């Protein structure tokens with residue numbers, strides 16, 4: 001079901017975004033070969049990183065997952081909308097493309113925040129997630145900002161048996177999901193940023209595609225998980 005607004009949310013002009021300041025970024029949790037991880041709330045980091053080619057954001061869907069690390073995945077719809085709007089405005093200031101995996105139920109929230117310029121389709125293969133009409137085999141990826149040129153707007157990334165490297169994270173995306181988005185939204189040598197890094201899917205895909213990447217994650221356990229993945233081989 002599409003989440004409906006229940007109470008008024010803060011207008012865009014009421015949200016204060018930290019401007020660039022003499023503050024420096026904290027010491028990275030991991031840094032190697034152009035891949036950097038910050039262990040932090042993304043709102044504390046996004047204002048201070050340089051422009052990137054693409055932000056690839058897979059935020060919590062507000063469905064009650066337990067991410068640990070002080071993450072609240074059960075907000076009111078109004079609070080969730082304000083929270084998304086806050087980091088989204090920070091992300092948009094980085095230039096480039098902003099891609100958000102919103103979860104189907106949050107499409108209403110995101111259209112109220114800002115009408116996307118386009119919607120891509122992730123085909124999830126034989127996955128059988130429940131939905132009001134039975135089961136669903138796709139998810140949207142919303143795009144704002146600079147549009148990539150000459151790409152197909154659908155991609156296949158089947159949900160696969162859990163990779164042992166990501167056991168312990170409640171909802172890691174398939175590596176092919178990260179690989180497709182990195183490939184479509186950036187070119188060799190460019191930088192992508194994943195503000196909700198989780199198990200590090202986008203960073204691993206970026207590493208193997210010859211991109212630079214910045215990942216931000218609030219839960220230190222997942223920073224460790226991603227660091228280990230980046231230090232090891234890749235399982236497609």
Ligand SMILES: C[S@@+](CC[C@H](N)C(=O)[O-])C[C@H]1O[C@@H](n2cnc3c(N)ncnc32)[C@H](O)[C@@H]1O
Pocket residue numbers: 040041042043058059060061067068069071169171172173174195196197198199200201202216217218219222
């Ligand atoms: C849907 S998961 C992302 C999964 C990731 N795409 C993957 O493949 O593993 C969302 C992640 O965002 C993290 N998170 C939630 N709020 C955050 C915040 N304010 N700043 C940084 N990370 C946050 C959660 O701990 C969780 O790991």
